[in-house]
Amino acid sequence: MEFIIEILSIPIIQSILKIIFIILLFAMPLGTVLTLMERKWSAMIQDRVGPNRANIGKYTGHGLLHIAADGLKSIFKEDTIPHGANGFLYLIAPFFGMIAGVATFAIIPIAGPIGDFTFQVTDIEPGLLFIFAITSLSVYGAVLAGTSSNSKFALLGGTRASAQMISYEVFMGLALMGIFMVYGSTRVSVIVDGQNEYWFGNLIPMWGVFTQPLGFFLFFTALIAETKRAPFDAPEGESEIVAGYFLEYSGMRWSAFMLAEYIAVAGVAVLMTTLFFGGYHVPWLHLWESAPQWLITILQITKFSIVTIFFCWIQIQLRWTLPKFRFDQTMSLGWKKLLPLSLANTTLTAVVVLTFM
Amino acid sequence: MSLATQQLGSLVTTPPQGDSDTSIMKIEIGPSHPAMHGIVRFTTYLDGEVIVGMEPEIGYLHRGFEKESENSKWIQIVPYTDRLNYVSPLLNNIGYSMAVEKLYGIEPPKRAEYTRVIMGEISRITDHLTCVGAASMEVGAFTFFLWFIKAREYLWELVEEVTGARLTTNWTRFGGNATDIPDGFFDALQERLDKVKDIMAECDKLLTRNKIFIDRVKDVGTFSKEDAISFGFTGPMLRACGVPFDVRRSDPYSVYDEMDFEIPIGSTGDCFDRYLVRMEEIRQSISIIEQAADKMPAGPIMTDERLMHYPDKKEVYGNIEGLIDHFKLVMEGHQPPEGEVYVPTEGGNGEIGFYVVSDGSGDPVRVRMRPACFNYVEAMPAMTVGHYVADIVPIFGSVNMIGGELDR
Numbered sequence: 001m002e003f004i005i006e007i008l009s010i011p012i013i014q015s016i017l018k019i020i021f022i023i024l025l026f027a028m029p030l031g032t033v034l035t036l037m038e039r040k041w042s043a044m045i046q047d048r049v050g051p052n053r054a055n056i057g058k059y060t061g062h063g064l065l066h067i068a069a070d071g072l073k074s075i076f077k078e079d080t081i082p083h084g085a086n087g088f089l090y091l092i093a094p095f096f097g098m099i100a101g102v103a104t105f106a107i108i109p110i111a112g113p114i115g116d117f118t119f120q121v122t123d124i125e126p127g128l129l130f131i132f133a134i135t136s137l138s139v140y141g142a143v144l145a146g147t148s149s150n151s152k153f154a155l156l157g158g159t160r161a162s163a164q165m166i167s168y169e170v171f172m173g174l175a176l177m178g179i180f181m182v183y184g185s186t187r188v189s190v191i192v193d194g195q196n197e198y199w200f201g202n203l204i205p206m207w208g209v210f211t212q213p214l215g216f217f218l219f220f221t222a223l224i225a226e227t228k229r230a231p232f233d234a235p236e237g238e239s240e241i242v243a244g245y246f247l248e249y250s251g252m253r254w255s256a257f258m259l260a261e262y263i264a265v266a267g268v269a270v271l272m273t274t275l276f277f278g279g280y281h282v283p284w285l286h287l288w289e290s291a292p293q294w295l296i297t298i299l300q301i302t303k304f305s306i307v308t309i310f311f312c313w314i315q316i317q318l319r320w321t322l323p324k325f326r327f328d329q330t331m332s333l334g335w336k337k338l339l340p341l342s343l344a345n346t347t348l349t350a351v352v353v354l355t356f357m
Numbered sequence: 358m359s360l361a362t363q364q365l366g367s368l369v370t371t372p373p374q375g376d377s378d379t380s381i382m383k384i385e386i387g388p389s390h391p392a393m394h395g396i397v398r399f400t401t402y403l404d405g406e407v408i409v410g411m412e413p414e415i416g417y418l419h420r421g422f423e424k425e426s427e428n429s430k431w432i433q434i435v436p437y438t439d440r441l442n443y444v445s446p447l448l449n450n451i452g453y454s455m456a457v458e459k460l461y462g463i464e465p466p467k468r469a470e471y472t473r474v475i476m477g478e479i480s481r482i483t484d485h486l487t488c489v490g491a492a493s494m495e496v497g498a499f500t501f502f503l504w505f506i507k508a509r510e511y512l513w514e515l516v517e518e519v520t521g522a523r524l525t526t527n528w529t530r531f532g533g534n535a536t537d538i539p540d541g542f543f544d545a546l547q548e549r550l551d552k553v554k555d556i557m558a559e560c561d562k563l564l565t566r567n568k569i570f571i572d573r574v575k576d577v578g579t580f581s582k583e584d585a586i587s588f589g590f591t592g593p594m595l596r597a598c599g600v601p602f603d604v605r606r607s608d609p610y611s612v613y614d615e616m617d618f619e620i621p622i623g624s625t626g627d628c629f630d631r632y633l634v635r636m637e638e639i640r641q642s643i644s645i646i647e648q649a650a651d652k653m654p655a656g657p658i659m660t661d662e663r664l665m666h667y668p669d670k671k672e673v674y675g676n677i678e679g680l681i682d683h684f685k686l687v688m689e690g691h692q693p694p695e696g697e698v699y700v701p702t703e704g705g706n707g708e709i710g711f712y713v714v715s716d717g718s719g720d721p722v723r724v725r726m727r728p729a730c731f732n733y734v735e736a737m738p739a740m741t742v743g744h745y746v747a748d749i750v751p752i753f754g755s756v757n758m759i760g761g762e763l764d765r
Contacts, residue, residue, distance in 0.1 A: 046503040152384045156406070156746070230497060231569055239392045239495040239750045321563070323570045324497030326747045327406065 096141030097260030157244025161235035192279035208276035269311035395760020484705025492754025532660030592707025598626030
């Protein structure tokens with residue numbers, strides 16, 4: 001027993017365990033379940049039943065087995081490489097998006113620290129700058145897939161993806177400037193703790209959404225555009241360029257793109273939760289002083305998960321409600337509307353922070 | 358000759374060249390492509406994302422309808438017409454039967470005419486629902502599409518109650534209809550129409566004032582009145598350009614002159630106008646159906662003329678004329694008098710015209726159908742050149758090409 005505790009106290013072992021817990025037990029399952037949830041939720045919106053046929057004997061689990069069925073199907077499908085494609089780039093392209101999506105979770109705390117132990121893989125000083133760096137990696141996935149496929153549709157998709165994602169990174173960063181100024185750090189744990197304070201006594205928690213309402217909308221829009229989901233899915237453009245940059249992929253590599261998209265959805269949701277909805281902090285919980293630590297942790301994880309799922313739901317609802325932007329409209333929305341707005345938001349926040357805080 | 362027409366002429370013959378520092382990308386859109394509803398191919402030339410040239414290629418769904426008709430009896434062609442515009446088969450049935458009736462110089466009884474109006478307008482609604490739904494789906498409003506398909510389903514169930522089939526209706530005969538409307542039909546009709554109205558109202562809220570949707574379709578595929586007329590546009594496409602031409606009003610056939618309805622027109626002829634015109638026509642059609650249901654007279658659904666339909670079995674076994682009629686119809690089929698006629702009707706998608714030639718024998722000499730969407734597909738280059746490649750989707754969606762009708 002002591003031996004086990006000794007091993008568990010080694011920082012590197014702790015980090016590995018956290019990676020396993022947060023990524024394998026939180027991010028990946030959330031992404032996988034979202035593939036089914038999107039189909040089920042869209043079915044509810046559209047007066048359909050949704051997937052319910054995959055079964056083991058008489059057990060269908062309301063379509064839950066479709067996750068396994070889809071996975072199995074993709075594994076056993078042929079992994080085709082189109083004639084004239086650049087083999088190496090073509091083969092590695094699907095994994096950029098997935099790596100970038102999963103890496104987002106590395107700096108997200110899903111519950112408050114207990115003693116020295118944090119529920120966060122790493123709390124690095126650059127914090128959110130790490131997210132910006134990592135998400136720009138996922139551009140490579142789309143661009144490489146688009147250019148290496150030797151397909152004109154994929155090329156168009158790849159070009160659109162690169163332009164759109166690089167543009168929206170600008171507004172993503174600018175939209176968060178306000179948050180950095182209000183909470184005075186880029187470190188995630190500082191931002192989360194900053195949101196545990198209250199205005200007017202104990203009335204309103206200082207969540208990002210209240211301190212930075214405009215920043216909230218700008219950042220959310222930029223993030224959705226960054227993940228190339230509807231209404232900003234011109235790079236995929238299913239009706240005109242068929243499937244865009246991943247048109248030629250099949251089998252598990254295609255699934256990697258699909259999974260990357262849903263992990264990105266989950267990533268957007270955890271970022272929104274962490275930066276704008278108080279992270280893991282349960283509001284007004286500090287009023288209950290005698291709460292046991294284990295209960296607080298459970299409540300924190302629950303609150304974090306609920307808000308995360310709420311934001312996943314919002315994204316799915318958006319996708320099935322709104323039509324798509326055309327590619328040039330996406331760009332002009334970004335450069336002509338979001339850029340001035342985020343600059344104005346940054347300036348205004350700077351003035352307010354300098355004057356009042 | 359207008360600019361667009363000249364453009365079309367030059368584009369088909371020589372593919373465009375890029376200027377010195379760009380090159381033109383040739384991209385084949387179709388025949389198997391999500392936005393190509395039927396099967397059609399557009400050889401598209403792109404400069405970046407902008408279309409600089411396009412050549413439509415049709416004929417992938419050619420089944421030889423016209424040649425096949427020459428080798429059939431007159432009545433055997435009715436089921437073929439189901440497969441022309443397969444989202445509004447009843448309108449084709451009615452158009453073809455009217456052409457043969459004009460050859461004969463007969464008219465169906467009033468009750469048959471009113472039933473044809475009701476069923477024809479139901480088909481027009483299903484046609485518009487399919488077109489608007491599919492076009493919206495392709496600009497991303499997938500939910501809208503499925504809601505419209507749900508509405509279409511309500512109406513197709515009505516069609517099934519009357520004709521026995523949803524798509525392969527084979528319903529009209531020369532001088533009447535195959536079946537009368539069943540008991541309790543009007544209650545079901547009113548209930549379904551109310552449901553369709555509800556869905557229309559819901560979808561209106563979802564899409565008509567949606568900024569993203571308007572951005573996608575407004576000023577896209579704009580077409581002037583003059584161009585539209587010179588390309589031979591008809592139906593909703595022409596009305597969206599601002600020409601109030603509707604065969605039901607300009608050349609009233611059947612009992613449309615007893616109906617009170619309005620012809621919606623657009624102003625610029627862009628995709629948004631076409632959307633609005635079709636949405637309004639659905640409401641007008643609902644109103645026509647309600648009027649026709651109110652005025653529905655009693656009486657037979659088949660003409661009394663001899664040699665138009667099989668006589669009653671009582672006549673066949675009890676009467677020499679009946680027996681002869683039966684024998685002649687079985688052995689020789691319908692024999693319209695010698696002559697040729699062209700009968701235009703207002704289809705869901707524009708003017709459906711049947712040109713039939715008879716030499717007095719039991720076999721048609723020629724059965725030619727004027728497809729409404731042929732002219733629209735011909736005008737695709739003129740509508741799309743200069744737009745982005747993504748604009749092909751709303752433009753082609755609003756054109757409502759039906760492969761079965763286009764390629765025949």
